[in-house]
Amino acid sequence: MNFKFNIKRALSIAKKEQFHIMRDPFTLTMATVLPVLLVLIFGLAIEFNVKDIGLTVHDSDRTFSSRKLVEVFSSSQYFNINPSRGSIVDAINDLDSERSKASLIIEPEFEHNLLAHGNTKAQFVLDGADNSTAGVILGYLGGIQKAANFKLTGTLVKEPIELKTRYLFNPELSSPWFIVPGLAVVVIAILSILLTALTVAREWENGSMELLLSTPVQPLEIIIGKLIPYTVIGLAAVLLVVLVAILGFGIPFAGNFILFGFGSLIFLIACLAQGMLISVLIRTQQLAMQIAMITGLLPSLLMSGFIFPLESMPKYPQNFTSILPSKWFMIISRGIFLKGADFSDLKLPFIGLFLLSAILIITATKKFKKDLEP
Amino acid sequence: MTNIPVNAVDVSNLTVKFGDFIAVNNISFSVEKGEIFGFLGSNGAGKTTTIRVLCGLLLPTSGKVKVSDVTYDQGIEAIKAKVGYMSQKFTLYNDLSIQENFAFTASLRKIPSDTLKRRTKELLSFIGFSKPMNTLVRDLPGGIKQQVSLAASILHDPEIIFLDEPTAGVTPVARARFWALIKQLAKDGKTIFVTTHYMDEAEQCGRIALMRTGEIIALDAPENLKKTTFPDPIIELNPKGTIPSEMIEQLRTNKAVDSIDSYGMKYHLIIKDPQEWNQLSINIAPYFVIRQIPPSLEDVFIRLVEGVTR
Numbered sequence: 001m002n003f004k005f006n007i008k009r010a011l012s013i014a015k016k017e018q019f020h021i022m023r024d025p026f027t028l029t030m031a032t033v034l035p036v037l038l039v040l041i042f043g044l045a046i047e048f049n050v051k052d053i054g055l056t057v058h059d060s061d062r063t064f065s066s067r068k069l070v071e072v073f074s075s076s077q078y079f080n081i082n083p084s085r086g087s088i089v090d091a092i093n094d095l096d097s098e099r100s101k102a103s104l105i106i107e108p109e110f111e112h113n114l115l116a117h118g119n120t121k122a123q124f125v126l127d128g129a130d131n132s133t134a135g136v137i138l139g140y141l142g143g144i145q146k147a148a149n150f151k152l153t154g155t156l157v158k159e160p161i162e163l164k165t166r167y168l169f170n171p172e173l174s175s176p177w178f179i180v181p182g183l184a185v186v187v188i189a190i191l192s193i194l195l196t197a198l199t200v201a202r203e204w205e206n207g208s209m210e211l212l213l214s215t216p217v218q219p220l221e222i223i224i225g226k227l228i229p230y231t232v233i234g235l236a237a238v239l240l241v242v243l244v245a246i247l248g249f250g251i252p253f254a255g256n257f258i259l260f261g262f263g264s265l266i267f268l269i270a271c272l273a274q275g276m277l278i279s280v281l282i283r284t285q286q287l288a289m290q291i292a293m294i295t296g297l298l299p300s301l302l303m304s305g306f307i308f309p310l311e312s313m314p315k316y317p318q319n320f321t322s323i324l325p326s327k328w329f330m331i332i333s334r335g336i337f338l339k340g341a342d343f344s345d346l347k348l349p350f351i352g353l354f355l356l357s358a359i360l361i362i363t364a365t366k367k368f369k370k371d372l373e374p
Numbered sequence: 375m376t377n378i379p380v381n382a383v384d385v386s387n388l389t390v391k392f393g394d395f396i397a398v399n400n401i402s403f404s405v406e407k408g409e410i411f412g413f414l415g416s417n418g419a420g421k422t423t424t425i426r427v428l429c430g431l432l433l434p435t436s437g438k439v440k441v442s443d444v445t446y447d448q449g450i451e452a453i454k455a456k457v458g459y460m461s462q463k464f465t466l467y468n469d470l471s472i473q474e475n476f477a478f479t480a481s482l483r484k485i486p487s488d489t490l491k492r493r494t495k496e497l498l499s500f501i502g503f504s505k506p507m508n509t510l511v512r513d514l515p516g517g518i519k520q521q522v523s524l525a526a527s528i529l530h531d532p533e534i535i536f537l538d539e540p541t542a543g544v545t546p547v548a549r550a551r552f553w554a555l556i557k558q559l560a561k562d563g564k565t566i567f568v569t570t571h572y573m574d575e576a577e578q579c580g581r582i583a584l585m586r587t588g589e590i591i592a593l594d595a596p597e598n599l600k601k602t603t604f605p606d607p608i609i610e611l612n613p614k615g616t617i618p619s620e621m622i623e624q625l626r627t628n629k630a631v632d633s634i635d636s637y638g639m640k641y642h643l644i645i646k647d648p649q650e651w652n653q654l655s656i657n658i659a660p661y662f663v664i665r666q667i668p669p670s671l672e673d674v675f676i677r678l679v680e681g682v683t684r
Contacts, residue, residue, distance in 0.1 A: 012481035016470065023469045207463025213431055214459040214527075215482040216451045 005220050013217070013225025017199065021229055027195060035187045035237045039244045042183050043176045046307075050136045051078055054100035058084035058091035063111035065152055069122060072148045073104065078140050095127045102126050102137060114152060169254070169338040180245040181337035182306045185330045186297075187241050188264065189271050189304075192234050193296030196275030197288040199226050200368075204283040219368035223280075223361065227272050234268040235261070245337075254340030263332040263350065270325035270357035271296070277364040300326035328352040380443070382407045382534050382565035383428060388437035390423050397423040399588035400437070405567060407533075410560045412579030413569040414675065419585040421569040422462065425536050428567070429459040442533050455483075458532035462539040462569075466523055468512035472503075475511060475526055483530045490529070497525040501555060517548025524555065528564075535559060537568040541575065553578055573671045582671075586679045596671055603677055604644065604669040606632075609655075611641040612663040621661070630654045635676060642673060 021027045055073060059066050073079045082100050084091045094100040105123040113120035124141065126134045170177045200222075203209040212222065242260075245251045253260075275292055282288040302308060303317070304326035310318055321327045328349040335341035335349075343350070383405035390398040398420040405411040413421045426432040428441055430453035439446055442456040466475045473494075480490040494507075501521040511519065520540060528535055537556070541549040553575060560566050560580075568579065576582050577596050584592040584599075592599055611634075622641065626634050630650030634643045641662075645651045655664055 006484075008484070009482055012478055016467070016474070016478045019470050019474060020467070206468070207461060207465045208467055210431070210459075210461040210463060211465035211479065211526075212482070214429055214454060214457075214461075215479065216454050216484075217482045 005218060005224075009217050010221040010225040010228070013222055014228035017226050018229045020199075021233070027233075030194070031191060031233045031237055032240070034191055035240050036244065038187050038190075039180060039183055039241055039248070042179050042186075043244075043249050046175060046179055049173065049175060050133050053079050053102065053133070053137060054082055054094075055079040056082045056084055056091045056094040056100040056103040057106070058088055058103065059106045060088075060108045061106045061110040065111035065114055065120075066106045066122075068151050069106065069110075069148050070104070072144055072151055076140065076144055076147070078137075092125060095125065100127075101130070101133055118153075176249045177251050177338065178334075179307075180241070180249055180251055181333050182304075182330055184238055184241045184245075184264070184333050184337075185267070185304060185326050186300045186306055187237055188234055188268055188329075189296050189300035189326050190293075191237055192230060192268055192271035193275040193278070193292045194289065195230050195233065196226065196272045197278045197282075197292035197296075198285050199230075200276065200279035201283055201285045201288040205285055220365045223273075223276055223365050223368065226276065227269065227361075230272050231265070231268055234272065235264060238264045238268075251337070254338055255336030256340075256342065259343060259346075260333070260336045263329060263336065263346075263353070266350070266353045266357055267325055267329035267332075270353060270360055273357055273360035273364055274325070277360055277367065280364050280367050280369075299324045303327065304330045306330060322352065323356065325353055325356045328356070380407060381405060381440075382409070382442055383411075383567065384438070384440040385424075385428070386438045388424070388427065388439060389435045390420075390427060390432065391435045396588050398427070401585075401588075401590045402437075403583055403590060403593055405534075405565060407565050408560060408563050409580045410556065410566045410568065410578065412576045412582035413567070413585060414571075414576050414582050415569075415585030415679065416571075418587075420588040421585055422538055424585075425459075425538050425567065425569060428453075429457050429536050430454045431459070455530070456532055456534065458528040458530070458535040460524055460527040460535070460537045460540055462542055464519060464523060466511050466519070466526060469510065471508045471510050472505075472514075472522055473507040475522075476529060479526050480529055485530055493529050493531065497528065500558070501525055517544045517551065520544050520548065520552060521555065524552070528559075532564075534565040534567060537566065539569050539571065541570070541572065549575070573675065576671050584675065584678055592674075592678050596674075599674050600669045600671065603674045606645050606648075607666045608669050608673060609643040609645065609651075610637075610665050610667045611643055611658075612665070613639065613641075614661055614663060617661060625654075625658070628654060633677075637672075642667075 057070050057073075059070060070081060074081045079102075082094065085094075088105060091103045091105060094103060103125040105125065107121070107123075110120050110122060126137060128134050167173055200209075203212060238261075242253065246253055274295070278291050278295065279288050282291060299321075300306065303310075303313075303321045303324055305321075306326075310321055310327065313321070331349040332346050332353070335346055339345075381404040383403075385404070386402045387400050388398055388402070389396065389400050401420075401424070413424065415421050423432065427434050427439060430450040433450075434446070441453050444452045444456055446453070467478070470478065476494055477490065480487075480493075485493070498507075501524065503518070503522065503525075505514075505518075511522065514522065524537070524540065540556075541552050544552070549572070556566055556568065557578070568575070570576055579596065581593065581595050582599065583590045592603070594602065622634060622636075625631055625643070628650075630645060630647050630653070632644040632646040634641055636642075658664070
């Protein structure tokens with residue numbers, strides 16, 4: 001393998017690529033509009049804290065205590081009370097018909113038991129088909145139960161062990177705080193893989209690859225030269241995302257900007273190199289674009305921990321995510337953004353990211369065909 | 375001054391295979407310095423493959439190649455530095471200006487900027503280009519694009535210029551203009567290696583090689599090819615009216631006739647037995663205007679390349 005490298009030739013490739021970018025409205029539009037659009041969509045539309053949950057209440061007791069219990073639910077701002085339309089069966093049917101996500105069934109003896117035995121029961125039925133909502137509701141129940149105890153008995157029940165929870169880094173568990181820093185990862189991944197996937201394929205399609213190959217230019221020079229301008233675009237896109245996060249969503253940037261920039265840079269290079277590899281292997285732009293979408297968008301959305309926690313994955317796919325640059329940068333991005341982590345906290349992800357980008361660049365260079373064999 | 379003839383290109387026993395497919399099958403030839411050497415053959419005959427090997431764009435499967443005193447042993451880059459290559463595809467960047475395209479090519483070949491300036495000026499006046507240098511390539515008409523592409527491929531002043539179907543898809547006027555440029559380059563001492571589909575272009579080459587399915591089946595000056603292929607005169611038959619196809623078939627099987635092929639509305643006939651032909655020509659005189667014509671390169675091509683498969 002020939003790794004002769006001449007920086008001047010790489011720079012003239014970069015300069016030429018810059019002309020292409022500046023004269024192609026598609027590239028520039030995508031580079032600026034896509035990040036902003038994604039931040040707005042994800043930042044505004046995605047909310048993990050489920051609110052306005054339909055709750056059918058079947059109150060057979062109809063006493064002061066049972067009404068108090070219902071009041072706790074209705075005043076929690078999480079639930080919308082749907083009065084029962086008759087029997088207990090109807091209350092359960094409401095889950096089938098999607099009228100409600102949960103049903104609260106209060107038996108006739110509710111208040112009596114409370115007053116007589118100091119202990120009473122109500123049944124809470126959850127729609128398990130939608131398990132992400134069910135999980136969230138379950139999380140609310142603990143708090144609601146406590147509030148109900150206080151309201152019904154007037155005293156805080158002393159439990160032998162009490163766990164007090166405090167959320168660090170995101171005290172209100174605000175979804176945009178969680179989503180937007182992760183979005184930096186998704187934006188870079190999609191943008192850079194898409195942009196670069198087309199560039200080498202385009203040279204093949206236009207015939208200009210024959211011109212390149214008839215000169216002494218080396219594959220590594222072409223790869224590096226093409227990476228440079230897209231790195232600049234990518235960094236600008238990251239900056240855009242960070243600015244929108246801070247100014248638009250009021251998310252505090254806890255860490256070091258330089259370290260974040262450095263992490264973004266390595267991640268960018270890894271993604272660009274991945275796009276370049278696709279482009280080198282696939283000689284038509286259309287196919288390269290489709291493969292870039294699948295390998296760029298899907299893993300960074302689904303397998304990076306962006307929305308779905310990696311810890312909940314089975315062992316094998318979880319290990320697999322380690323070869324995805326987006327997984328490592330997700331850790332870096334959230335760590336620096338929200339927790340203010342420094343380099344010593346993030347050594348492993350940084351090393352992983354660095355190794356992956358080196359491997360991708362070397363593979364792309366090696367796979368670069370220097371001859372015109374059909 | 376002693377004039378030792380040094381060949382610009384020496385190819386011996388070159389074979390190129392793509393998997394099981396043999397694109398070029400054991401060909402040998404030489405091209406002299408300053409020659410216009412034509413490669414003639416139908417699509418898939420192996421012309422482009424041969425050119426790509428000679429430009430260092432494709433590694434030969436076996437055989438020896440020497441281009442401008444450089445062999446493959448000295449590295450592919452050494453060959454690339456010696457030759458200029460103009461692909462049959464249009465290889466300049468449409469969204470870059472002429473200036474930018476030239477500067478880009480020059481920088482990849484490490485041509486110093488003052489040399490680039492001088493060469494650009496020379497070449498643009500050579501091709502008679504008068505538009506501003508910052509014109510985008512996409513705004514140029516096809517014929518001009520072709521000429522600019524030629525200029526870009528010889529920026530580094532190579533000794534040998536490989537042109538792979540350089541005039542495909544341009545107007546006849548632009549083709550004539552392009553060939554004037556090729557001849558001028560040859561006059562200036564450059565070796566030109568050109569592939570073409572056009573017979574009139576092949577006529578203008580010093581020597582031509584005819585390729586068929588990866589082999590060179592004939593190689594000589596156009597005039598010699600005509601003489602050796604057609605020692606006997608060619609008879610042109612111009613039908614006076616509608617001729618039934620059976621009559622042509624009868625002629626084909628006639629003792630006097632070696633072969634008969636249609637050329638548009640006319641037929642070209644080659645005589646096998648002159649005495650028999652004298653009789654036959656009188657017999658068919660009512661149906662055809664008969665005249666003796668010199669063979670064209672197209673006759674040669676059809677006889678050699680397509681005749682073999684018949």
